[in-house]
Every structure is written in structure tokens, then in C-alpha cells.
Amino acid sequence: MSVVNxxxxxxxxxxxxxxxESGIDLLAESNPLTICTRPGVLTRGHSSN
Numbered sequence: 849m850s851v852v853n854x855x856x857x858x859x860x861x862x863x864x865x866x867x868x869e870s871g872i873d874l875l876a877e878s879n880p881l882t883i884c885t886r887p888g889v890l891t892r893g894h895s896s897n
Contacts, residue, residue: 851860861876884890 851857859876859878861874863872863874865872
């Protein structure tokens with residue numbers, strides 16, 4: 849919830865302390881959105897199944 853209503857980044861990374869204080873865990877996340885910027889090159893496919 850710490851990044852709600854902020855400008856998006858390519859990757860988000862966080863570090864979390866372990867409960868037993870033996871170290872930290874690193875978490876990284878990326879959620880790319882695939883967008884076709886050239887719709888004229890798309891073709892229709894057909895499956896025989």
C-alpha cells in the first residue's frame with residue numbers, strides 16, 4: 849500500500865526484516881503492461897482444436 853497513487857516505476861523493490869531478526873528478505877516485483885503500438889501488423893489465428 850506504500851505506492852498507491854504514485855507514479856509507476858519499472859520495478860519495485862522492498863526489504864523486509866525477518867521476524868527472528870536474523871537478516872532481511874529482498875522482494876522485487878515488475879508488472880509490465882503489453883500494448884500493441886502497431887495494430888496494423890496483427891493477424892488472426894485459427895486453431896483446429
